[in-house]
Amino acid sequence: MRIDHRPHHSIVIVGGGFAGALTALNLLDRTAVPLAITIIERREELGRGVAYSTTEPAHLVNGPADNFSLYVDDPGHLSRWLSEKPAANGWQPPENIGSSSPPRYLYGTYVRDELKRAVGEARFGSSLRHIRASASTLSSTPHRIQVSTSDGLVVEADEAVLALGVFAPDPPTHEVAGHPRFAVNPWDAAALDRLKDCEEILLIGASLSMVDAVASMEARGFHGHYRVISRRGLFVEGRRDVAAARDFLADKPLPSTARSLLSLVKTERRAIAASGGDWQGLPLAIRPHILSLGKRRRTWKGCALPGTSEPSGM
Numbered sequence: 001m002r003i004d005h006r007p008h009h010s011i012v013i014v015g016g017g018f019a020g021a022l023t024a025l026n027l028l029d030r031t032a033v034p035l036a037i038t039i040i041e042r043r044e045e046l047g048r049g050v051a052y053s054t055t056e057p058a059h060l061v062n063g064p065a066d067n068f069s070l071y072v073d074d075p076g077h078l079s080r081w082l083s084e085k086p087a088a089n090g091w092q093p094p095e096n097i098g099s100s101s102p103p104r105y106l107y108g109t110y111v112r113d114e115l116k117r118a119v120g121e122a123r124f125g126s127s128l129r130h131i132r133a134s135a136s137t138l139s140s141t142p143h144r145i146q147v148s149t150s151d152g153l154v155v156e157a158d159e160a161v162l163a164l165g166v167f168a169p170d171p172p173t174h175e176v177a178g179h180p181r182f183a184v185n186p187w188d189a190a191a192l193d194r195l196k197d198c199e200e201i202l203l204i205g206a207s208l209s210m211v212d213a214v215a216s217m218e219a220r221g222f223h224g225h226y227r228v229i230s231r232r233g234l235f236v237e238g239r240r241d242v243a244a245a246r247d248f249l250a251d252k253p254l255p256s257t258a259r260s261l262l263s264l265v266k267t268e269r270r271a272i273a274a275s276g277g278d279w280q281g282l283p284l285a286i287r288p289h290i291l292s293l294g295k296r297r298r299t300w301k302g303c304a305l306p307g308t309s310e311p312s313g314m
Contacts, residue, residue, distance in 0.1 A: 008034040008035060008036040008125075008126070008127075009033050009034065009035055009036070009158055009159075010035075010036040010037075010038070010156070010157040010158045010159075011027065011035060011036070011037050011038070011157055011158065011159045011160070011161060012037075012038045012039075012040065012145060012147050012155050012156075012157040012159075012160045012161070013037065013038065013039045013040070013160075013161045013163055014040050014135045014138070014147060014160065014161070014162050014163060014164065015039075015040070015041060015049075015162070015163035015164050015165055016039040016040070016041025016043065016046040016047070016049075016130065016163075017041070017043075017047070017048060017049020017050065017051070017052075017163065017165040018047060018048075018049050018051060018052060018108075018111060018165070019049075019163035019165060020039055020041065020046070020049075020161070020163035020165075021039075021046045021047035021111055021112070021115045022047075022070065022111065023161050023163055024037050024039060024046075024115060024118070024128055025070070025114055025115050025118045027126075028118040028119065028121075028122050028123070028126055028128065029118050029121075029123075031123055031124065031126060032124075033124060034124040034125050034126055035122075035124075035126040035127070036126070036127055036157075037126070037127065037128045037129070038128075038129050038130075038131060038155055038157065039128065039129070039130050039131070040131045040133060040134070040135045040147060040149060040155065041130065041131075041132065042132055042133055042134050042150075043132075044132065045108070045112055046112060046115055046130060047108055047111035047112040047114075047115055048105075048108040048111070048112065049108075049165050049166070050165060050166050050187075051104060051108075051166070052104045052105060052107055052108025052111065053105070053108065053187075054104055054105060054187045054212070055105050055189075056103075056105075056187075056189065056212075056215070056216055056219065057091060057103050057219070058103075058212075058215035058216055058218070058219045059103060059104045059105070059187075059212050059215060059216070060101040060102065060103055060104060061101050061102060061103075061104055061107050062101070062208065062239070063101065063239060064098060064099045064100065064101060065078050065079045065082060065097055065098050065099070065100055065101070065102055066078070066079055066098040066099065067284075067287070068107065070110075070111065070114055072287070072288065072290060072291055076098065078107075078110060079097045079098040081110055081113075082097050082102055082106070082110075083097055085106075091103050091106060115128075131149060131153065131155065133149035133150045133151045133153065134149065134150040135147050135148070135149055135150075136148050136149060136150050138160065140160075143158070144156055144157070144158065145157050145158070145159060145160040147160060172184065180194055181194060181195060181198065183195065183213075186209045186210075186212050186213040186216070187212065187216075189216075192213070192216050192217060192220065193220065195217065195222070196217065196220040196221060196222050198222075198224055199224045199225070200224050200225045200226075200227060201217065201222070201224060201225070201226050201227070202227050202228075202229065203226055203227065203228045203229070204229050205228075205229070205230065205231075206228050206229075206230035206234060206235050206236065207236060208236060210228060210236070211236055214226060237280075239280065240278060240280050242278045242280045242281045242284075243281055243284075244281050244284035244285045245268070245272060245277065245279075245281035245282045245284065245285040246285060247285055247288070248264065248268045248285060249264070249285070249286065249289050254289060254292055254293055255293070261293065265282065265286070268282060268285075269282060
């Protein structure tokens with residue numbers, strides 16, 4: 001038996017969806033010191049979160065597979081992984097996998113499997129443990145972080161990463177909440193099953209969750225009409241095959257905050273519109289800088305806050 005006397009640097013990650021799992025994966029693959037990582041996530045599987053837990057085959061990633069590799073320097077990694085898998089979750093791999101959009105559940109399996117691979121190949125005796133609970137409080141001292149969980153456990157670490165993901169909307173208190181034809185969750189298969197014989201469906205919100213709901217209803221054979229309420233009057237646009245826009249981040253220091261990045265993106269989008277170009281090339285220009293943008297993170301009371309790392313179709 002080998003006893004490792006080297007001290008381990010400890011990190012607690014609050015949230016085990018895509019962002020939390022990818023943070024752990026990158027830490028395990030890139031660390032130069034022994035790491036003891038703890039992920040606090042109530043779900044059984046790490047890496048899925050809200051986005052990749054849906055099991056409906058109609059719910060696809062919002063872009064081609066070659067844009068969803070977990071490794072920026074290896075864009076074909078996901079496509080190769082998919083080509084090695086048999087048909088799964090209602091999806092038969094097409095001939096050109098790289099330009100296809102696989103089901104999100106299958107992508108969640110990819111994230112989960114890559115995290116397992118990173119744990120199995122962990123460097124310097126690094127480790128990962130998963131606590132199935134919700135984080136309730138976080139407190140800090142000059143040198144340590146304490147996270148209390150919903151079941152009374154207290155986790156101490158040198159650093160904390162907040163990977164909180166998407167919060168579900170508060171359930172309505174109106175009497176409509178209990179109506180059998182009301183679905184508060186667009187990914188609740190049983191609730192959507194009850195709607196398939198309706199003549200008309202009202203969708204509150206016109207973003208990607210609406211697209212999921214429509215895809216689910218179409219898969220169920222819904223033949224009625226949809227009405228959509230949108231606060232901003234905007235509608236989801238279809239994805240177009242366009243070339244990447246100019247690398248507008250290359251000629252200046254990278255922004256250190258999300259607000260400053262957003263300001264640059266808005267300025268560039270206005271310039272693209274003025275020249276008659278297609279704004280959908282803009283995310284492709286940002287994608288090569290994702291890792292560098294993520295490294296320009298800030299710390300607050302000793303808690304490391306990660307930068308953007310999700311592919312999100314870029």
